[in-house]
Amino acid sequence: MNIFGIGLPEMILIMLVALLIFGPKKLPEIGRSMGKAIKGFQDASRDFESEFKREADRLEQIPLPVAVPASVAATTLPTEEVPVASTVEVAIEEVKAMTTADA
Numbered sequence: 001m002n003i004f005g006i007g008l009p010e011m012i013l014i015m016l017v018a019l020l021i022f023g024p025k026k027l028p029e030i031g032r033s034m035g036k037a038i039k040g041f042q043d044a045s046r047d048f049e050s051e052f053k054r055e056a057d058r059l060e061q062i063p064l065p066v067a068v069p070a071s072v073a074a075t076t077l078p079t080e081e082v083p084v085a086s087t088v089e090v091a092i093e094e095v096k097a098m099t100t101a102d103a
Contacts, residue, residue, distance in 0.1 A: 018030070
């Protein structure tokens, strides 16, 4: 028997320490409250998991757009290509003009 990485001897030791600390009258009450807390946690975990799966299934059912309308593509995509070499040449000429104007 191995629960949460705790073997049978460790469980017996924990039960004996709990019995010594809380006494025989309080131990059943503490056990009940711990059981209720664990059950509540399990229920909440199950609810969260089912809600997550339901939402994932709903999102999978939503169709994704396949094509971009031509009006959107025309406004967002560049219509002409600008060669990089000419852009670099223009930048070099501007730097040269600024340095000769300062001198």
